[in-house]
Amino acid sequence: MNVAIYARVSTEWQAEHGYSIGTQIEACRKKAAEMGAFVVKEYIDDGYSGGFLERPALDSLRDAVQDGLYEAVIFHDADRMARKLIHQLILTEELEKAGCRPVFVLERFDNTPEGNMSYQMKGVFAEYERAKIRERTMRGKRAKLRAGKAICDSHIYGYDFDRGNSCYEINPAEAEVVRMIYRWYVEEMVGGCEYIAEKLNNMGIPSPSGNVSWCASSVRNLLHRPHYTGKYFANTQYHKKTGPKSYKRLPRPREEWIEMSCPQIIPAELHQKALSIKSKHRTYKVWQKNSYPALLQGVAVCGACGGSIRITGGGKRNARWYTCVNTPPRNGSKCAARLMDVVVTDALFWSVLEEICTSEETVTAYIGGRAGAECLPAIPEQNKRQKIVKRIEKIQTERTAVMSWFSQSLLSQSEATEKLASLKADESRLQNELAALENSPTSEVERLAPADICAVVRNCPASPEARRRVFLSVVEKVSVLRRDNNYGHKYLIDFDIVFK
């Protein structure tokens, strides 16, 4: 008689029963010897759950049975064949149809109505037993959690797990790194998660997994951990089996969550701030994707050279940058102004604007430019005035020259009179232009009242479009110059604002 042996083990089962593949095979071989049968092949599924029929070795066994290779298949017990009764019945029927009978080492069923019934009853009880065990373990886990004890070590960076008392203890060195990361991110704002990861790597601090280097997502995960505030929730998710070897994590309803506590590493407010900064970054990303209008576009000038500011963009992160038209320094034009992220600069500018608009006095001080600003932009009007003044000076030197030539008899009287008359005409025209230029800002342009500016800025909705509208209606000119040498988004920008 030709027979096959089938053995299966899922990791949990092995732990519960202590039966390895080896013991199962051993028992099955012994059974085959008792039956006086010849074992053609052994089929083994290692690490596969019995909850599903899709198992590689079982598949090839079923094919071989269909081909009529075996007269019997030896299983250690019915549970090894399949966990669910319905699967056991399907397989048994399939085997018997192909002229092959299942043989179990632990049970012996006869192909009689009574035998079938006891076989099925056994399956029903096994299924019931498993459900009971599952429920009992879950209840045990919940009770443990309610008593304030962690079920298992979740390997939270910053803590060590005390197995004896089932609780977390602070790991002083790691906790210091956690504090440092929050400080960098929230208080010093040195940069995003990418930059912090790089900084940690440069400092030679080992990553949470111990060997590989820090990456942005490990920093980001850390900023998400509620454990550091001393309070977190357990029992928030469960695993659903979706295939022979796959699980899916699903959320539990809020009322099933269990509040847990562990030693605090950072204050709750700091954690909250980090979360809000992170969500803000996400909003910025959405803005960038929708390419909202850049606040300062078309109005801002470079604080270093007076050139206009344009926008460059694209690249991998789809970020947009303000840049001076004279950068990068080319032949002739030398401006070393740094690039500025549009989103960061706009947010910074808006906060400066809001601060100025808290009171009318400060707005008044800013009308027509900040007093004593370090970086005065080269305003075209100023250039024009300087040019006129220079030309008037030139006319005066020319007049002296004409007089000296006349005295040396190099010019006739009529020539000299003509020359002097034309110079005088030029000079009076330029003087008029100069006077007009000097009076224009105060007499010709009607200025907004400081109170109006304050009100408009303060009542502006937080949308980029609304801010752009308000900006264009109150600000005449703004010069921007980035002064820091930082990486990341900790900008230090001088804004020189001229209100309308």
Ligand SMILES: [Zn+2]
């Ligand atoms: Zn420039």
